Amino acid sequence: MASEITRVESADWRINRRFYLKFLEGLADTQIGPLYVGVWGIFALVFFAITVFVILFGYLQQVGYNPILFVREFPVLSVEPPPPSYGLKLAPLAEGGYWQIATFFLTLSIVFWLIRIWSRAIANRLRPTVPIVFSAAIFLYAAIYIIHPISMGAWNEAPGHGLRAQLVWANAFSIKYGNFYYNPFHMVSIFGLLGSCLLLAMHGATILAVTRLNAHREIDEAENSTEGTHRAQLLWRWVMGFNATATSIHTWAIAIAVVSMVAGALGVIFSGPVEPDWFQWACRAGIVPGVIQPGTTNVAACLR
Amino acid sequence: MLSFEAKYRREAMDAPGMPLLGLGLLKFWVGRFYIGFWGLVALLFGLIGAGIWFWRVVILDATRTGNPLINFVRGQIEAPSPDVGLSLTTDPSKGLWWLVVMFCATVTFIAWMMRQADISRMLKMGYQVPIAFGVAVSAWVTIQIVRPILLGHWSEGFPLGVMAHLDWLSVFGYRFFNFYYNPFHALGIALLFGSGLVLSLHGATILSAAGKKKEGVTEHNINVFYWDFLGYSIGEIGIHRLAFWTALMCVLLSNLCLVLSGTLVQDWSAFWNFWNKLPFWSGF
Numbered sequence: 001m002a003s004e005i006t007r008v009e010s011a012d013w014r015i016n017r018r019f020y021l022k023f024l025e026g027l028a029d030t031q032i033g034p035l036y037v038g039v040w041g042i043f044a045l046v047f048f049a050i051t052v053f054v055i056l057f058g059y060l061q062q063v064g065y066n067p068i069l070f071v072r073e074f075p076v077l078s079v080e081p082p083p084p085s086y087g088l089k090l091a092p093l094a095e096g097g098y099w100q101i102a103t104f105f106l107t108l109s110i111v112f113w114l115i116r117i118w119s120r121a122i123a124n125r126l127r128p129t130v131p132i133v134f135s136a137a138i139f140l141y142a143a144i145y146i147i148h149p150i151s152m153g154a155w156n157e158a159p160g161h162g163l164r165a166q167l168v169w170a171n172a173f174s175i176k177y178g179n180f181y182y183n184p185f186h187m188v189s190i191f192g193l194l195g196s197c198l199l200l201a202m203h204g205a206t207i208l209a210v211t212r213l214n215a216h217r218e219i220d221e222a223e224n225s226t227e228g229t230h231r232a233q234l235l236w237r238w239v240m241g242f243n244a245t246a247t248s249i250h251t252w253a254i255a256i257a258v259v260s261m262v263a264g265a266l267g268v269i270f271s272g273p274v275e276p277d278w279f280q281w282a283c284r285a286g287i288v289p290g291v292i293q294p295g296t297t298n299v300a301a302c303l304r
Numbered sequence: 305m306l307s308f309e310a311k312y313r314r315e316a317m318d319a320p321g322m323p324l325l326g327l328g329l330l331k332f333w334v335g336r337f338y339i340g341f342w343g344l345v346a347l348l349f350g351l352i353g354a355g356i357w358f359w360r361v362v363i364l365d366a367t368r369t370g371n372p373l374i375n376f377v378r379g380q381i382e383a384p385s386p387d388v389g390l391s392l393t394t395d396p397s398k399g400l401w402w403l404v405v406m407f408c409a410t411v412t413f414i415a416w417m418m419r420q421a422d423i424s425r426m427l428k429m430g431y432q433v434p435i436a437f438g439v440a441v442s443a444w445v446t447i448q449i450v451r452p453i454l455l456g457h458w459s460e461g462f463p464l465g466v467m468a469h470l471d472w473l474s475v476f477g478y479r480f481f482n483f484y485y486n487p488f489h490a491l492g493i494a495l496l497f498g499s500g501l502v503l504s505l506h507g508a509t510i511l512s513a514a515g516k517k518k519e520g521v522t523e524h525n526i527n528v529f530y531w532d533f534l535g536y537s538i539g540e541i542g543i544h545r546l547a548f549w550t551a552l553m554c555v556l557l558s559n560l561c562l563v564l565s566g567t568l569v570q571d572w573s574a575f576w577n578f579w580n581k582l583p584f585w586s587g588f
Contacts, residue, residue, distance in 0.1 A: 018531075028542025029527075036532035072585045117533050121512060124529040125521050129512040133504045167484040181470040197499040197551045201436040203506075204547030209430035216540045219523045222514035230308050231427045237306070238338035238423050247514050253507030257500050282467070287378045289468045290367060 040116035047109035051102045055079050055161045058098040078162025081155045088153060102161055103145055110138055133254050136261040143265035152272050173268075178277030182288075185267030186278075192260025199256055203249055206232045221246035316426035338426075342419035346412050353408025357381060357464060360401050380465025381405055384458040405464055406448055413441045432548065439552045446559040454567050480565045485572040488561030495554035502550050506543050 020030040035041075058079040063069040070077075081103075082089075082096025091097045118131040149157040159169035174180035181187075207216050213228025215221060221229045225246050233243040244252055275281050282288050283302035305313075316338075317331060329341045337343070361379030362368065368375045384399025394400055420434040452460040462472040477483040484490075509530075513521050523540060530537035538546060569575050 028545065029537055029539030031531070031537070033531060033535050035535040041533075068585050072580065072582075075579075120529055120532045124525045124532065125516070125519060126512040126525055126529055127516075129508040130505065130529075133508040137504075167490075171482065171484055179474060181474045187470075193496055193500055196503045197496055197554055198440070200499045200503045200547045201440070201551035202433070203503075204544045204549075204551065205432035205436040207544040208541075208548055209424060209432040211430075211541055211544075216544055217523070218510050218540065219513050219517075219521075219526070222510065223517050230306075231312065231429055233306065234309060234312050235420075235423055235427055235429060235433060237309075237336050238333070239420055241336040243306075247511070250507040250510040250514070253503045254511065257504035257507065260500055261504075286369065286371075286374050287467050289378050289380050289463075289465060289471060 036120060038116065038119070040112050040119060044109045044112035044116055047105045047112065051106040051109060054098055054102040054105070058102075058161075061094075075163045078160040078165035080160040080162075080165065081149075081158050084154045084156040086155070088150065088155060091155075096155065099158075099161060100155065103158070107142075107146070110141065114138060129254070133258060136258045140261045140265040140268075143268040147265075148268050148272065151269070157272075173271070177271040177275070178279040178281075180267070180271075180278065182278040182282040183267050183271065183275075184278075184281075185263045185270060189260050189264035189267055192256050192263060195256045196253075196260055199253055202236075203253065206235065209235075215246075218246055218250075312427065315428075319426045319428075338419075338423055340419060340422050342415045342422055346415035346419060349408045349415065350412040353405045353412060356401060356405050356408070361465065377466045378468075380463045380468030382463045382468075383461045386457050386459040388459070389457055390453060399458060402461070402464060403458065406461070410445065410449070413444060417441055436548065436552060439555050443555050443559055446563055451563050451567070454563070460566070476565075480569060481571040481573045483561075483565075483572065485576065486561050486565065486569075487575075488557050488564065489572075492554055492558035492561055495550055495557065498550050499554055502543075502547055506547065509543075 018031045018033050021032060022030065024030045037045075059074070059077040060070060062077055063073055079098050079102055080096060081099045082091035086096060091100060114131055114134055117134060118128050121128045121130055145158045149155050159166050177183070207218075210228035210232050213226070213231065215226075215228030215232055220226075222245075225233075229246050233245065235243075237243040271278070279288070288302055313333070330339055330344055332339055339347075360381055362372055362375045365375065365379050368379065381402050382399065383402050384393055388395075388398050392403060417434050417437045420437055421431055424431055424433055448461045452458050462469045462476075480486070509526055512529075513523070513526055527537040527539075565572070
């Protein structure tokens with residue numbers, strides 16, 4: 001207990017080195033910092049800086065170190081993964097080596113950021129819920145940049161590091177595996193993503209509608225709910241016959257967000273090794289509009 | 305009923321009726337549900353619309369199978385054919401049922417929003433919930449009514465079916481060269497992913513501290529946690545404002561990206577032609 005008190009006191013001590021953003025007054029909390037650095041923070045920061053440096057250096061090389069071209073071409077510049085012929089081998093710098101270095105350090109920095117959040121949560125006597133949910137996002141990242149390329153035997157399967165490059169990858173990846181709109185895991189993932197937007201709007205709107213009764217003080221409300229929370233609960237009970245509580249709405253929140261991320265990751269991992277063509281899967285499942293169920297002749301027109 | 309519910313029901317009974325329509329009508333509950341005038345409208349049109357959809361898709365569809373679940377996923381009511389234009393056709397083969405179901409759905413959605421406003425007022429709450437739902441309804445109205453009217457064809461609307469609307473979306477993405485080049489689509493998607501981020505961060509944050517009062521854990525621990533790892537803690541009201549506006553702007557920008565396609569912009573790649581012609585780097 002003594003060490004915990006020390007930690008909180010040291011945190012209070014660091015508040016003396018804060019500064020404020022005046023323009024946020026009346027909108028949100030204004031205090032910036034103090035940032036905790038720590039050993040994991042240094043690792044995360046240095047590795048992320050290396051990633052950014054390698055990517056930007058790759059961009060500069062591509063525009064012949066011309067700063068104006070660098071700005072003009074910035075949205076389409078990309079540090080691309082090696083061509084398929086290199087498979088999973090190390091490639092020369094100009095042919096994907098930069099991508100391999102950048103991705104390696106990006107992965108390291110993300111993992112150290114996870115450790116950093118975890119250690120800060122514990123140091124502040126919180127449950128590690130934030131890092132646990134963050135690891136679902138890392139799973140999706142790993143599925144795209146590491147697991148899928150390794151299972152297909154080529155780093156070329158991963159997206160390039162560039163603004164347009166990610167969109168080009170998303171577009172091509174969908175078509176390469178037979179149109180992702182027919183991928184059931186993608187369907188569940190999008191359901192979770194749109195559901196996240198819906199739940200976020202519902203929760204934000206509900207709490208904002210009862211801030212005069214301090215319903216936004218959710219840690220207190222989770223312990224002992226008061227009038228504001230009761231009114232918010234009754235709103236949804238009367239509208240749709242169901243209501244959450246001040247605690248359980250946040251469980252619903254992380255559940256739908258995690259479903260979105262994990263289903264998305266599985267959809268990427270299964271594309272190729274498990275199902276090379278999701279349109280064919282939809283044909284076999286008999287769910288393509290206007291095509292007759294398997295077992296009848298018309299399904300042959302659907303299969304290619 | 306919840307333990308505290310009776311008091312609020314009595315309070316709601318005493319609240320005045322809808323200010324615009326003067327309706328304190330049908331103020332009663334069925335089980336957990338409040339009915340009210342707008343509840344009845346929503347129920348009526350919702351049942352008619354959904355009933356017609358199931359009748360056409362699951363029972364009548366010529367390509368239906370023996371499996372109702374498959375019929376549900378695969379079935380559709382197609383949008384009117386292009387030659388119908390904006391006329392209200394009564395020809396079932398040219399999109400009558402699409403128009404009917406569309407009308408019923410739109411009325412249901414708006415009634416549902418009014419019902420939320422009604423309940424918000426009875427509970428002496430702000431109108432944020434019906435406003436947020438109204439923004440969601442605006443997406444439906446933009447895609448199914450405003451954009452088809454601007455282009456002069458009901459056929460621009462999407463077919464009413466689970467897989468069918470995915471097919472429509474897939475094709476729509478390539479009709480204006482490629483939707484990935486649509487900047488408002490990009491902003492909408494960024495805010496959609498942002499919604500996932502804000503939702504998971506907020507949910508996880510509250511769950512990490514809820515029920516730990518006895519150990520002396522309060523919202524102050526959360527503030528220090530965020531100052532520590534991020535350098536900024538947005539605060540208890542701030543996070544809900546961020547949530548509200550992230551979700552609403554996501555939908556509003558998506559409306560913009562859709563309504564511009566085919567009306568003002570035919571090719572989202574060509575849309576970017578101005579970029580290389582900016583005077584700043586015109587010499588290059």
